[in-house]
Amino acid sequence: MPDFKSPIAHGPVSAPDGVVRVEDETATAKIVVRAGSDSSAAADLSVPFGQSRLRADGTLVCGTRPDEWTLFAAVDRAAEVAASVDTEGFVSVVDITHGRAMMRVSGPKATAVLAKVCNIDLADDMTPDGAVFSGSVANVTCDLLRSDRAGDPSYLISCERSFGNYLFAALVDASTEFGAGLPAGLSIH
Amino acid sequence: MIVVNCPNCGPRNSSDLRPCGELTPRPDPSTASLSEWRTYLYLRENPAGWVTETWYCRNGCRRYFTIQRNTATNEIRDSEAP
Ligand SMILES: [Zn+2]
Numbered sequence: 001m002p003d004f005k006s007p008i009a010h011g012p013v014s015a016p017d018g019v020v021r022v023e024d025e026t027a028t029a030k031i032v033v034r035a036g037s038d039s040s041a042a043a044d045l046s047v048p049f050g051q052s053r054l055r056a057d058g059t060l061v062c063g064t065r066p067d068e069w070t071l072f073a074a075v076d077r078a079a080e081v082a083a084s085v086d087t088e089g090f091v092s093v094v095d096i097t098h099g100r101a102m103m104r105v106s107g108p109k110a111t112a113v114l115a116k117v118c119n120i121d122l123a124d125d126m127t128p129d130g131a132v133f134s135g136s137v138a139n140v141t142c143d144l145l146r147s148d149r150a151g152d153p154s155y156l157i158s159c160e161r162s163f164g165n166y167l168f169a170a171l172v173d174a175s176t177e178f179g180a181g182l183p184a185g186l187s188i189h
Numbered sequence: 190m191i192v193v194n195c196p197n198c199g200p201r202n203s204s205d206l207r208p209c210g211e212l213t214p215r216p217d218p219s220t221a222s223l224s225e226w227r228t229y230l231y232l233r234e235n236p237a238g239w240v241t242e243t244w245y246c247r248n249g250c251r252r253y254f255t256i257q258r259n260t261a262t263n264e265i266r267d268s269e270a271p
Contacts, residue, residue, distance in 0.1 A: 049197065049250070065250045066197055119202050126199075133198070134249045136205060141248045 004075055007101050007164035010186055013172045015179035020107040022171045022180070025156065026164065029078035030097050031071040032064075036090035044086060045069045052130045052145055059084075062132045062145055070143065072156075101164025105171055106154035109178045114155055116174045120144070129153075138170035191263055193256060198249035205248040212241045212255060237261045241268055 004027055012023035035041040045061055047053045047069065052062040059081055060072040073081045078097045085093045105113055111122050117138040120127065127133060129148040134141070140163045145156040159167050169188045176182055191203040211233045216225045234240070239259050246252050257268045 066252065119205070135201075136248050 004098070007161050008103065008168045009165060010168060010172075010183055013175065013180050013183060015107070015109070015175065017179060018107060019109040020105065020113050020175045020178050020180060021110075022113075022168065022175055023104050023106075024168065025102045025104050026100075026161075027075045028097070028102055029071075029073040029075050029081055030095070030100055030102070030158065031073075031078065031082045031085070032094045032096050033069045033071065033085050034067060034092045035069070035085075037067060039089035039091050040086045041089070041091045042067065050132050052132050052147070057084075060145075060147075062143075064132055064134070064143055070158075099161055100158045101161050101167065102156060102158040103164070103168055103171065104154060104156050105175075106149055106152060108152050109175075110153045110155060113171065113174045113178065116177075117170060118144075138167060138174075140167050140170075142167070191265070193244060193265060194267065195244075195246045195249055195252075196254050196267075197252060198246060201246070201249060205246070207245040207247045209243040209245055209253070211235070212243050235260075 006024055006026040008024040008026060012021060014021040033041060033045065047061045047063040049063040049066050052060060054060050058073060062070045064070045071081050075097065078095050082093050082095050087093060115122055118135055120133055120135040127146050129146055131146045134143050137157055140159045142157050142159045147156055148154050166188065169186045172180055172182055172186060173188050192200045193203050193206055194200050213229055216229055237260055239257055241255060241257050243253055243255055255268045257266045
């Protein structure tokens with residue numbers, strides 16, 4: 001395996017009072033599974049489109065699109081997680097660990113920050129904890145997962161690797177209204 | 190803003206989708222005349238009123254689907270897939 005290298009060149013950025021935090025989580029194994037609805041892979045994964053579930057082995061299974069799942073796990077487990085999928089039938093399994101950037105926006109103001117750059121309805125009844133959805137974030141096509149932490153909203157956002165540094169900067173920029181400071185060298189303007 | 194109802198993702202801003210134009214029946218390429226094929230490729234009805242259109246859910250589920258849209262008012266209603 002090649003050494004893991006994130007496209008995001010900055011560590012976590014937080015508002016001083018902790019109302020919002022933006023951090024790089026690119027170092028996560030990401031496996032995309034496409035499987036026909038009559039395959040045993042689809043039956044095993046079973047999470048419906050738009051929802052997510054933490055599997056007993058610690059793998060987070062997200063129903064990213066109809067007949068498509070994204071599996072998240074610790075970065076050194078990519079091969080193991082990919083191998084856990086039954087490829088019998090109309091099934092494809094692709095390791096996109098190195099191809100996608102991923103970051104987390106969390107804290108009491110996380111929803112307010114995301115709402116500034118994303119046109120998805122982030123109300124609790126539309127995108128509750130565990131919801132999986134795709135949309136534009138700061139004009140970048142992203143896959144999103146709401147995974148709340150300690151009672152505060154938290155969003156995992158992944159995009160094409162080459163947009164990672166820009167998207168991170170855009171999210172930090174959106175957080176400055178709530179007290180986060182833009183680190184030197186990080187600018188979208 | 191035009192709100193388009195994706196059958197998978199729900200109501201979305203049309204900027205999240207790509208309009209693919211009027212739904213036009215595709216003739217059988219092995220039997221179609223040149224004129225029928227040209228009509229299929231290039232000619233559209235373009236009415237001021239209800240039209241059945243294909244849209245692509247570019248930022249969401251990446252599926253094609255069909256809606257009916259009133260080109261005069263931008264009112265949108267669901268359509269059965271062809
Ligand atoms: Zn959709």
